[in-house]
Amino acid sequence: MRMLFLALLLLPLALVAQSEAELIELNAETLEFNAWQELYRQLLSPGSELGLDNRLWLTDQSYSLHRLMFRHQGRELALNLYNDWTDGDTDANVSIRLAQDKLLRDVALGHYRLQFGTGISMGSGSRSLKGPVLQIERPPSPRRYSPFGAAIKTQWKQVAGLLFASVAAREARLNAASEIISLPRTKTGLDGSTRENLWGAALSYEAKLFRLGVIAYRQSYDRDFEGGLERVSTAGSVYGALRFKAHTLDLESGLTNDSPHHYLAWNYRHHGFEQTLSFAIDPDQDQVAYSTPREVLSRDPDTMEMAWDARFPLFKDARLGLRFAADHLRGGSVSTNDLRTRLLASFEYGQQAENFSFRVSHFDREVLSHIDEDYNLSRPKHWRFELAYKDQVLPYLGLMLNCRYHIEDKSSWKDNGLYYHSALQFQSGKLSARLGYQGWQSSKTGLWYEDDTLSAWSVAGKDDQNLYLSADLNLKRLKLGLNIRQSLTDQDERRIIMRLETWI
């Protein structure tokens, strides 16, 4: 349900909000966080003080999202309420902020997120390196856990300080001895729970050419962990950044208990060309509750990752992007020390009326399966080819196409899937509408030996196609939206989304 929620609501926004191409499998939390920040920006239009957004999904498992945001002279209240109509679960988060241009610069009460430096020790979910060293952020989805308490940021000239404290109840997967097996980062409906305490402080100094920062915090739970994780974590991190002409160097190093984490990045920009070379060793993501993993390929604390991101201007209105990352297990044996990689290569061409992009992605992803009381680790290779095209053929009519072909290549079989989406977009005054077709299907194919004979097999996987119609009416202080989707393979399968946004 969480992935469905993310995909239906947030992915379109995430794709708009993100500046770099990302893979949702490897970056779901980052994409979700960025999408929520975009939702906050959309909720309050300039000149408004109160924004309300209500969305209702009517499906087999209906749910709704209600959001309120009030802002007046630096004071801000944000309330998000998620209601699952099937299970009756309600999740909410609330954020009260006071921002002013004084020594006491920013105060947050309720739910919040923090960002320090590169985020590797304390992060909001976004991988951005832009912005101040110390930041208080609004919380993402109420389905996702965030610190709950208070955070205070002070600033005097270039020196900023941050104090924060949080006490939050979290779901926990417990064993028979009531020890914590794992802590989900989103609300999943587990019976077990634990109390999470978090408090700490940070300091930063930001000059024109360089930035420095230091953070220390303590995180604890009221239950012990099963296995090697610590009930109490003490984390510290030092951040430094140097900006000189076209070059930027970011470095953050620290310790979580006795485990080190490091992130080093060099960014270079020149006439539209930009590249970032980075090296990362993450802290154990199971040990720290709110950090932004700098590694994209693995959550294993014993890996280290190198990445190269580059963007090239080709010719007029055309750009090429290349992103490559590779990690390997530190201290592994020769047999286990093979590389995992991720490659994103994208070509974009865009004019005012026409936009075209093509992207090829490759990544390795381990899949752990439990077969016959044994855990089997298989490492499929994923290839993905994506094409997006948009053409404003008439002033009031646009054509859209998105298609994606995915190959999951295992040693003994392939799982190929296709997603296809094409639509017509109408725009006339305050009314906009979209009529489209979506289809996706997958087919597993492979070879097997039987009686010394090589035979081919194939099995149909997921398969659906639907037509949808969505319409939005934008009035001065009101926005009404309706989206109806009807499956073409199952007549009883349909979904309706209703949306009402108001601004005062």
Added chain:
Amino acid sequence: MRLTIIIMLALCCGWVAAHADLSEETASANALSGVTALSFSPADRILSPLVLGSGTVFTYHLPFGDGDTQVWGFHNGSRLSIGHSGFGVSWLSHPDYLWRDHYLSYALGSRDFALGYTQHLLYESFSSGESYYTWGGDLGLGFYGGDYGSEVRWLRIGSEDAQWHFTAITYLSEYSSIATDYVYQEHGKDSVRAASSIGISDLFAIQTSWQSDPPRFGFGTRLKLSYGTFMYAVRTHPEMGLSHSVDVGFTW
């Protein structure tokens, strides 16, 4: 022009024809027996990368009057700053068989010349649980000049259903034209087809066609009102029922 003459001579040789396997489910393809050189419907991009019409077309096809089998389609074509693009999908639904043809097409074209390619990804699944993907391509080259034109199309390249189409076109007036088409199949019987598109005015047109073995006749009418187009077509078969097609489009 020389190519046109060569093709006309070849057609006059009277090669034996047979039937073709490619689905010709759009109304204009049904009426014209797949002789897309006379078509301006963007939906016919599924059969020819040389159809450069701009618009959106929804298609419905009832093959051989069989109520269990229906083919639907959603097709788009657009003129770009450089060249022409087309994309779409058609899907066949049957209780025991499912078939979807997704395609992307690009062509460079002018009044005298056209060169295009279409990439198809065909998905088939069966009630037995099996499913398959098949990649295929269409390549087309056309020359047009004065009252005559010619096209060569190589359809579903690399597949068992691959076809070569050699077409000669004569433009009778602004709205009317006729064409003959020789279809060569490596894994099937060849066929000859003839088609006409007679425009009564820019609002109304009648399209007819014939193909050899199996002998089939196609007939269709097209109504164009402002940006909107509506077309209905029917096609015979010596042993099976009538095939009906309806296209509803918006062209620009």
